[in-house]
Amino acid sequence: MPEIVAFEDLRVGQEVPSVAIDVTEEKIWRFADITKDYNPIHINPEWVKGYQFGKTRLGGVIGHGLFTYALMTRAMTEWVWPSGGLLHRMEARFDSPVYPGDTIRTEAAVTEKKVSGGVKYVIVDILVRNQTGTVVARGKAMDSLP
Amino acid sequence: MSWESERAQAPDFTVTDQGRKHFSEIVIGEEIPTKPCTLTKEMIQKYAEVIEDHNPLYFDEEYARKSQFGGLIAPPSIHALLLFECTLDEDDCRATGVINMGQTWSYNVPAKPGDTITLRRTLRDKYVKSNRLWVQHENTFTNQNGTVVCSGGGWRIHER
Numbered sequence: 001m002p003e004i005v006a007f008e009d010l011r012v013g014q015e016v017p018s019v020a021i022d023v024t025e026e027k028i029w030r031f032a033d034i035t036k037d038y039n040p041i042h043i044n045p046e047w048v049k050g051y052q053f054g055k056t057r058l059g060g061v062i063g064h065g066l067f068t069y070a071l072m073t074r075a076m077t078e079w080v081w082p083s084g085g086l087l088h089r090m091e092a093r094f095d096s097p098v099y100p101g102d103t104i105r106t107e108a109a110v111t112e113k114k115v116s117g118g119v120k121y122v123i124v125d126i127l128v129r130n131q132t133g134t135v136v137a138r139g140k141a142m143d144s145l146p
Numbered sequence: 147m148s149w150e151s152e153r154a155q156a157p158d159f160t161v162t163d164q165g166r167k168h169f170s171e172i173v174i175g176e177e178i179p180t181k182p183c184t185l186t187k188e189m190i191q192k193y194a195e196v197i198e199d200h201n202p203l204y205f206d207e208e209y210a211r212k213s214q215f216g217g218l219i220a221p222p223s224i225h226a227l228l229l230f231e232c233t234l235d236e237d238d239c240r241a242t243g244v245i246n247m248g249q250t251w252s253y254n255v256p257a258k259p260g261d262t263i264t265l266r267r268t269l270r271d272k273y274v275k276s277n278r279l280w281v282q283h284e285n286t287f288t289n290q291n292g293t294v295v296c297s298g299g300g301w302r303i304h305e306r
Binding site: 021026027029030031032033034035036037038039040041043047051053054064065066067069070071073074077078081084086087088089090091092093094 | 149152153156157158159160189192193196197198199201203213214221222223226227229230231239240241242243244245246247248249250251252253277278300303305
């Protein structure tokens with residue numbers, strides 16, 4: 001059973017349960033296929049081998065930024081929805097490519113609580129790291145609780 | 147058919163790229179043509195499976211009916227799917243080699259099975275920074291009741 005989160009009991013610095021996903025080339029393809037985002041940097045290993053982006057050579061297909069973003073939103077919805085809460089906003093920046101073979105995991109913590117217009121908002125900072133500890137994405141979410 | 151075989155038959159964006167507007171040709175504030183789409187329960191559930199989000203709000207009608215949403219909903223990030231459903235082949239989102247640097251989205255009401263979704267899409271900004279071509283779009287997805295589902299967009303870098 002998911003833990004029920006009460007606004008009054010939350011404290012700044014409190015950690016939000018982590019979620020993770022193992023990234024594979026097949027999963028990247030499945031995301032491309034369901035979203036119809038067939039950018040070759042995600043699905044064409046031969047094309048991407050020769051692709052240089054500025055000074056960066058990707059070397060192989062990479063995951064979609066929105067695949068990582070979906071994990072970040074999942075961390076929030078799994079946390080607040082069972083308590084009757086809502087996700088209002090998510091900002092994310094993608095710092096490093098995500099490759100097949102990576103395991104990416106969220107690390108999130110409450111940074112602010114505020115009441116505005118009678119709504120109880122919770123601000124959460126989120127990092128996503130891969131298995132080596134490299135930050136692949138970072139962001140900020142605004143949730144509310146009843 | 148194996149997933150590799152499916153992938154080998156995917157649309158080739160490097161071919162459909164021909165004729166797409168270059169960075170120098172796109173105009174800030176320009177409204178971009180879009181098309182409505184209908185979001186089905188199957189689309190939502192397949193998307194949720196792909197992102198490995200098994201929340202019962204996407205799958206269990208009885209559970210969802212008792213929730214704050216009153217019925218099945220889609221994951222918030224369903225706009226990843228809606229963007230390509232609601233845009234035309236020549237849309238900039240299909241440009242090859244584009245790198246997604248970030249996303250910001252505001253969520254108003256969840257998308258639900260059976261919703262007819264329309265998209266208003268504009269070019270919010272473009273600029274050159276660190277010798278790279280940056281493009282920002284503003285997207286607003288609205289349901290059949292005229293209610294905004296979500297709005298936002300990303301920062302993307304295009305090839306020179």
